[in-house]
Amino acid sequence: MAQCNQCGNDYDRAFTVTLHDGQTGTFDSFECAIAKMAPSCAQCGCRIIGHGRETVDDRTFCCASCADMAGAELEA
Structure with missing residues (x-):
């Protein structure tokens, strides 16, 4: 075991x-x-169990809304 x-x-x-x-x-x-x-969202701190959203400065967010609230520039 x-x-x-x-x-x-x-x-x-x-x-x-x-x-x-x-x-x-x-x-x-x-x-x-x-x-x-699992990685944590850079804005709200929740665990990201899906795809998430990555930024040009290597931060990861659970969704576009959290990335927008943080003023992040998302990767294309």
Whole structure:
């Protein structure tokens, strides 16, 4: 069994997530994986579980509305 890096639960069906930068984590649920590894919106702080919106200065927002509120210039 593997232990979840977020909640500490021992689970026989745990899985590992690897990000493009090499960061890895072992989790017992997608909920825990999102809480630990998903990027946060630069405006409202919510976890981004969809595509999000990226800016020319490498900030990420959950939606165009948050990017607009922050005065961000979105990538084309």
